[in-house]
Amino acid sequence: MPSFDTVLETDMVKVKNAVENTSKEIGTRFDFKGTAASIELKDKDITLVGDSDFQIDQINDVLRNKLTKAGVDIRFLDVGKIEKIGGDKVKQVTKVRDGIETEQAKKIQQLIKGSKMKVQAAIQEGKVRVTGAKRDDLQAAMALIRADMKDLPLSFDNFRD
Template identity: 35%
Template sequence: MADSSFDVVSKVDRQEVDNALHQAAKELTTRFDFRNTGASIEWSGEETITLNADTEERLLAALDVFKEKLIRRDISLKAFDAGEPAQSGKIYKLSGTLVQGISSENAKKITKKIRDEGPKGVKAQIQGEELRVSSKKRDDLQGVISLLKGEDFGIALQFVNYR
């Protein structure tokens, strides 16, 4: 029998993020406490989201609204890296980026964790920005998934291609 395997990835469904962004933008335009504050949220590039507001408090409140929409769409907050608020003239701006892919540093941490604490006979291979975990026993793979879910690597992990 061939080895069973699955891939560990860190990807974000851009359409879901886009939906969350549009929901947040709609809420910013309709909510009473955001009236006349210049609060807005928009894409600036492929992976960057920019928030604007007249005051830092309204900017942080707009960020909370966006994070709430991300959570409702089942997108981990680890996938959105928000920067620091910066004043630009009379407007406060905040830029955040979507974090996708597993860096080689994080991939090495994950493989070390699997080697040290995972079941025997489980192999992990780094393949670009994802990780392939394979074993002869499917139960061992389930154990590795639960092990990785219990650990915080600072990135959002998804488990795909389970065969």
Template identity: 40%
Template structure:
């Protein structure tokens, strides 16, 4: 029986490239000259840490990071920015957690949307992904089109079409 998986996967290398491009832009901008600015990608923790001299510069670096995410075809929705914190040196810091996988609530919304189409397919939640099976590939492709038109809290990728 044909099936496919709905997942939210991140490409760590592309995130690393976006962070490096952001650092390169910060180093060439005149308004950042002489100011302490850091953007660091912690691969193991799925987190990006940003440190800047003041809150205006922090916001500018955040905007640059999002711009470079978009340029590298990464969805900025995967970034979940925390609260801004002050540091001992007078700088400000923020951490952005990178969301990977589909949480339970979003998976339930996806299943509800699929069932609302009234197509002969069976969605099933499996850990951090949703598997959709059906008898016709056309029905599965229609489900993909419906889900692409909807907005969810995480970006969706459709993989393993069999």
């Protein structure tokens, strides 16, 4: 029976390179000289530290440019709030999304069920497996998911016939 997996996964190597390039640019830019501006990647969390909200926005802008140049969709980023960390410093933690959250997976599943297509969707640890009798039905399901879930950079893996 033909099937495919709907997944949400990013290339962490590209993200790591973008963070390192951003860190280098922060070190060389004139407007960041002598400030606490820094960026760090731990697991799937990117921590931005700066002297002000404006500086955090500047670092964020540089990071987004580097990610875009590396071919990483910025919809993978889940930007947190800017918070004070003592003195005159602020920080912002940005999470890199990996895996479809249960709520979003249920939304995809309901979308497929509501479409009355002859396919079934099953949630499996961070991905949604869609199975159907015909390849055409699966391709229609892919188009439906792409059209409805524009806020997520979904991709489709393991297309089996």
